[in-house]
Amino acid sequence: MKIQTNVGYLDNYKTYLQIEEAVHEFLKKKGYLKIDLPVLSPALIPESYLEIFETKFKYFDKKEKLYLTPSPELFLKRLLVAGIGNCYYLGKAFRNSEPNSTWHLAEFTMLEFYKVGVNYLELADEVLEMLQFIANRLNRPGMTISFDKWEKLSVAEAFNKYAAINEKELFNQKLFIKKAKNKEYKINGASYEDLFSQILAQEIEPRLGKNGYPTLLYDYPRELSSLAKLSKNRKVAERCEFYINGLEVGGFCTELNNYKEQEKRFIQESKKRKKNKLINHAIDKGFIEALKYGLLDCTGAGIGFDRLVMIFTNVDSIDKVKLINIL
């Protein structure tokens, strides 16, 4: 990797700052507390498909492993348990083993916020309001997208509409894998989650957020949500993602607050990490302890802040919104 200086994109970076300012203002107005957080942690939440950065603290003979946080979730939820109320983090997050691309950098800026007492679809309304607030603040004529409403599409509707996979096939692993095979996807060694992601990326995502409004894709199969609460009938996870111009910009879910369920999912995810040969990091047991104490019903949202800026600056590559990139 190299250090790349991008002074030519100064205008985009200035828009970046304006959007940042608008986000802080909006969230403050809505009663969220801004939280500054560490990016190094001795333990993490296990996530089966996400590789991390590992480093070491050293002092004479003392050595301790530390990890760069892939998300501020473990910290913010502790604070929620402690009763801090609605809160947010806008700062760095890190993901390893994913090469830099036009929409991803290993070190990126994440906006994550939590609201108490609402579910995922209720928070979606507030996210939309935030997008409107930013758009009004920037006052860019010629934006091809309007934030007046969501184009709402359940995952089942989307698979039916764009991939010709009906609800029964979507929620039945065997039928789904068979359907993928018929579509000539390679199914050897591929899990349900793998094929779900592949078909979503290939046949559905390119069509989302292209009708003049951002698309809200909601209600995922339960296999696809490690930290989301299941719906009352336990069929789907209360999770949604939103897309603009085919690009996934952010997502939110009603947070799982049953510690037993969470503990069970931690063990499953850790096993998958082992199987996927990912770094064997210490698991944040304090997180489970905190959940035992009691996390209020709440919804959390994560938005790729750099991608959000890409939308408002109308650029095709994530490195064009920053002045210095490591590429």
Add this chain to the structure above:
Amino acid sequence: MRTNAGNLKKGDFVYYQGEVWQVQKADFYSPGKGSALMKAKIKNLLSGKNIEYAYKSNEQVDVLNVESIEMQYLYKDNENIYLMNERTYNQFTVPLSVVGEVANFLKEGTKLYVYLHNDKPLTIRPPMSVKLKVVEAEMAVKGDTVSGAKKPVVVETGVTVMVPLFVKVGETVIINPETGEYTGRE
């Protein structure tokens, strides 16, 4: 040769649904759940058609072994460009639909590399730059000094390109044939 889709890069030749395609763009994409993907834009080397395909990054892909040989561009007609291997004098053709816009910037004698698989030409590797003489240009309007202002001129291959206002007829300009952009003057 088989490789993980995660290793695909621009310029690679792959088999997909029994045909030969060239990777135009390959972006790694991790949806957070399920294996990571390699979103590739690939171009069919028979029809010139572009499609996008999301490979699982650990999926095995057949990549073609190719050799690249320097050849001389001869001419084009409505369907193909014609090239000659200068060592053997063998002639080869590549369809215009595969070569694309780059063909507008090739003049007789231009040297370029051709990718061959089992002695059959697949496509060309466009030169980084081509030097072309300006044959038609309007004089710059006096007083028009906006920096970065451009005007259209016609170069010797008959195609129109945008160049800075100071370029005159008879001068040789340097063009990136893949984008058609002016990069300098001789």
